[in-house]
Amino acid sequence: MTKEKIIELLNHALELEHGAYVQYLSHAEIVEGINAEPIIARLKEIADDEKKHQDEFRTLIGALGGVPSMKIAETHPAKSIEEILEVNLKDEKVAVDTYRKILDALKQEKGPGYYDHLLEHEVRHILMEEQEHITELELLQGTQGSSY
Ligand SMILES: [Fe+2]
Ligand SMILES: [Fe+2]
Numbered sequence: 040m041t042k043e044k045i046i047e048l049l050n051h052a053l054e055l056e057h058g059a060y061v062q063y064l065s066h067a068e069i070v071e072g073i074n075a076e077p078i079i080a081r082l083k084e085i086a087d088d089e090k091k092h093q094d095e096f097r098t099l100i101g102a103l104g105g106v107p108s109m110k111i112a113e114t115h116p117a118k119s120i121e122e123i124l125e126v127n128l129k130d131e132k133v134a135v136d137t138y139r140k141i142l143d144a145l146k147q148e149k150g151p152g153y154y155d156h157l158l159e160h161e162v163r164h165i166l167m168e169e170q171e172h173i174t175e176l177e178l179l180q181g182t183q184g185s186s187y
Pocket of ligand 2: 131
């Protein structure tokens with residue numbers, strides 16, 4: 040795999056992070072009801088993580104000699120807490136799948152192609168944080184179910 044291909048994959052990841060960031064912040068503003076406060080706080084905390092991920096992907100892309108994308112992946116509106124949790128869970132799973140594919144592609148390149156241990160480590164770390172987001176959103180879903 041060429042550096043250009045890796046840069047392309049990382050830029051796709053960066054665009055997902057742009058989308059996730061604005062989506063969590065937008066959703067945080069429309070949460071209402073009895074359990075709103077802790078959910079708003081949590082959505083904003085996750086948005087902070089996505090912002091960090093953007094910075095990390097930008098740094099990786101720059102280090103490879105690429106130009107970080109300014110595009111944003113498709114975002115998904117939601118109208119209720121249930122919908123917000125559902126939509127973001129789906130998008131987190133897309134991110135996990137995408138980052139896992141990047142890791143697989145990097146691993147296959149341990150031979151002759153371009154390979155960077157730090158790059159693999161960073162992508163793996165971001166992947167783990169997305170998995171934590173999935174767990175947190177699932178926990179919030181549980182809270183919703185039990186409060187009525
Ligand atoms: Fe992220
Ligand atoms: Fe996430």
